[in-house]
Amino acid sequence: MSPIIENFKNSVNILLLVSTLVATETFAAAFTVPGWYNSSGTDSGIATMLRGKGFHIFVMCDSIAMYSSIIAAAALIWAQFGHVTLLLDALNLAVSFLGVALFMMSMTFTAGLFLAVSKLRWLSTAVFMMGITFLATLSVILIPLFTPATPSNRIYRYISYYPFYLVVLANGN
Template identity: 45%
Template sequence: MDIAEINLQSRYVFRERISLMVLLCASSGRGFQVIPTSGMTLRSRSEHHLSNGDKYKDNVNALLLVATLVATVAFAAGFTVPGGFSSSPPNLGMAILANELDFCYFLLCNTLAMQCSVVAIVALIWAQLGDPELIHRAFHLALPSLFVALISMSAAFLFGVVATRRSHNNFLFNVVFNTVTAIFFHVMVLLLGPYVIPQLPGVPFL
């Protein structure tokens, strides 16, 4: 760990990030630790005197852009709900699919995506101050929040599609839809999970 800190770099290839994660897990002992493999947790002793946190500026801006886009999409989806709104009394202005279970799931996932993306945005705004300690704490909060926001936004889209489908007994549609959904979420977890999920020393998968 001392050698890794002395030779700290601004950029790492993926295998080097994995090596850093192993070092962090081994040095922290057993227990629940938030150690993302993004390479943003290993800090040299001289980091506070170098570049004032500028080395993370591009990462912060990229994540801030993604979080803002998710919040924008979730906000727009909240006011343009699937199925539209009723234009006649007694349910004037109410969502047509308000009584559908899938529509309730859509609202839940969309709300979660909106709120988690806002949390990520606020955390990354703090990271803009340039304080290395704030940057690392912001990443620990923003990365998992953004992960949940992306997953929730995707789930909201899927539930919105299901809520508006006309054929409720189309076996082929259900099979294809469920298969594609299962594959998609597995790929999402495999791609985003290692970047944000907490590491649990002693547990091989985590």
Template identity: 70%
Template sequence: MENYKEKVNTLLLVCTLVATVTFAASYTVPGGYNSSDTDLGIATMLRDKGFHMFVFCDSIAMYSSVIAAVALIWAQLGDLTLVIIALKLAMPLFGVALSMMSMAFIAGLFLTVNKLPWLGIAVLEMGITFLAMLLVILIPLCIPYTPSNGIYRYISYYVIYLVILATGN
């Protein structure tokens, strides 16, 4: 039970941090706000598709992390069954929150540099590459059940092993 309590507390802290960051990002939008009389307080990039992507990803990250945090708060009641159910719910939501927060970052950064085409493309390529690496690491951690099929374990083992070799640890 003590092992689960430590996992719940660590995950709750990180989910709360993700919720805090995404909340702050929703009020400090890329491009800022209009200060003209007709559009006072409206986001300057409101009609840009990249801004729409930023808003959707930031919103999904915020809601996913809040739901995961609430589930983990319930897990602190001490019932082992509740702890296990909360962790099975929170881990995939936490994976979604991290992925969406990364995508919101990519969209926001792209919006700020897209007037220089080569830099915008470089930002997108780097972001997609690192998002793919994040997903390779997160998917095995967020899947609640490991199938008895040995192929899945074989593939996930070597994918994570390659990531460890690539980082040099």
């Protein structure tokens, strides 16, 4: 087997592990919802924050993260069995869905933490602002994954390169 194919197979294995971890965490989040569940009455077993908009965001983001990570894992499992073309196609598909899953998992975390501290206005505002800042940074890192690896337009290459470079520089690496 050529070294290039071996590198792709290693990438597939790493991404399969990550997508499985994301699916595991989002599954767990679905059953440990913020505010927990009503324990008595006609609403027994129903989430206590069911009617809140923040809870709706939490549920939608968690669901999208779960399904995206499952699609990524399924594509990566197919990549294990196939021809080189199938491997590359599955890898491209999985990276996109895994990017969506990571972004949505981050939004789920922000929404859940926001709900947990929502009674304290300054803390919920701080959590919300940190979440927005992090998600913007994550977007800068993930957007190049959804674009062609070698765009032909030179201006486009600079636009996609420098924001990522600035994030790396800001982190001191």
